[in-house]
Amino acid sequence: MPADGTDYTAQMEPLLEQARAEAMRQTPRHLFVPESHRLYAYIDHALPIGEGQTISQPSLDEVWVRELRRALLAWFAAHQRPTPWRNNPDPYRVWVAEVMLQQTQTATVVPYYERFLERFPTVQALADAPLEEVLRYWEGLGYYARARSLHRAAQQIAQNGGQLPATADRLRELPGIGAYTAGAIASIAFGQPTPVVDGNVTRVLARLLWLKGDLKAHAAQKRLWQLAEELVDPQQPGAFNQAVMELGSTVCLPKQPRCGACPVSHLCAAYQRGQPTAVPELSRRVATQARVDVSAIVLREGRYLLARRAPDGLWGGLWEFPRATRDGRESLETVAERAAAQLGVQVQPVQTLASLQHAVTTARIRLYGYLCAWRAGEAQPTGAYDAAAWVAPDALTDYPLSAPQRRLAHALTQHGGQMSLQQV
Numbered sequence: 001m002p003a004d005g006t007d008y009t010a011q012m013e014p015l016l017e018q019a020r021a022e023a024m025r026q027t028p029r030h031l032f033v034p035e036s037h038r039l040y041a042y043i044d045h046a047l048p049i050g051e052g053q054t055i056s057q058p059s060l061d062e063v064w065v066r067e068l069r070r071a072l073l074a075w076f077a078a079h080q081r082p083t084p085w086r087n088n089p090d091p092y093r094v095w096v097a098e099v100m101l102q103q104t105q106t107a108t109v110v111p112y113y114e115r116f117l118e119r120f121p122t123v124q125a126l127a128d129a130p131l132e133e134v135l136r137y138w139e140g141l142g143y144y145a146r147a148r149s150l151h152r153a154a155q156q157i158a159q160n161g162g163q164l165p166a167t168a169d170r171l172r173e174l175p176g177i178g179a180y181t182a183g184a185i186a187s188i189a190f191g192q193p194t195p196v197v198d199g200n201v202t203r204v205l206a207r208l209l210w211l212k213g214d215l216k217a218h219a220a221q222k223r224l225w226q227l228a229e230e231l232v233d234p235q236q237p238g239a240f241n242q243a244v245m246e247l248g249s250t251v252c253l254p255k256q257p258r259c260g261a262c263p264v265s266h267l268c269a270a271y272q273r274g275q276p277t278a279v280p281e282l283s284r285r286v287a288t289q290a291r292v293d294v295s296a297i298v299l300r301e302g303r304y305l306l307a308r309r310a311p312d313g314l315w316g317g318l319w320e321f322p323r324a325t326r327d328g329r330e331s332l333e334t335v336a337e338r339a340a341a342q343l344g345v346q347v348q349p350v351q352t353l354a355s356l357q358h359a360v361t362t363a364r365i366r367l368y369g370y371l372c373a374w375r376a377g378e379a380q381p382t383g384a385y386d387a388a389a390w391v392a393p394d395a396l397t398d399y400p401l402s403a404p405q406r407r408l409a410h411a412l413t414q415h416g417g418q419m420s421l422q423q424v
């Protein structure tokens, strides 16, 4: 401070803010913003986060934050896609939507959501339903652990009065509700100023703020949550969070962002640098392996063997034709025999019924459905399976099946339900 004690910085601040606001008004959207008129998000321009272990802690510029909220909320009010859960932000409906939207795109979710809500319109209805029926209604959405957790959480809520908790912290105590889902429910259904960070939000923030480095790293994630908390609009947190997510899924796309249609391009560091796709930097992908699985489709006196997978793990709680993975150069017949033997059933492999390709997180799988004739043994659930049943052809699709297994069941039905076993 000068010797005369005058605080010039404090005097200058209102003038600087006025100048920035004026620059904002005059800045034409979607055009290159001259250096002198740019609105920087960070007061100290301290970038990046996530590089090495050094995390900068810059504060966000208030004018920039206000303009971001204004522009995003106005855009969202005018351009949001109509979805069934936005018409009625009842906590239960928001919860179901947010769980379905994890890993699945909005357009895919809508018909499943409507069907699910029609069958399970309340927490109580979901809690009272058998898990198998819930899985049946989830079929096609994949990632069935979400449905199992949803069902368990509904039972806990029903036992405690039937109301969803209103805060993110208490929501997180429920099965299957992580930080993202808790923040979404608390902000959208209960108007709490809680942040959300998912893949879309990460991408949008990385570009707006030019965040470099591995944003999946723990320290970077922590900083992203802090930034999202600073940004969320305290008056309209639900709309703001949805606006950022909507921007990420419809405009700020991973490979081809539509910057010309973006309501916040005048605030976007990546756009102003002319490098909108340079961030976020991609982390190394988990290598996927190729493998071959065989499902034994075992026929015994007009019925087929289905087995239910144990509740935890991939496809937990779903039924399938017993399945095994090929080891080295094993023949498909041997793998089919091994698949049935898991349940104590001996078979004579007959012919391939169908072959299809599908993928899970870490593997690309070629799945063969191999028709087999029953030889001996009662089906005893062990190991990967906790139940088994001999099922008539027209009842196969009544069981909750994973998508690839359902395709095998359809292939079987197309063959009239009964394959010829003449070759045995």
Ligand code: SF4
Binding pocket: 204, 207, 208, 251, 252, 253, 257, 258, 259, 262, 263, 264, 265, 266, 268, 269, 270, 271, 276, 277
């Ligand atoms: S200007 Fe482009 S890169 Fe920046 S937020 Fe908008 S769409 Fe994304």
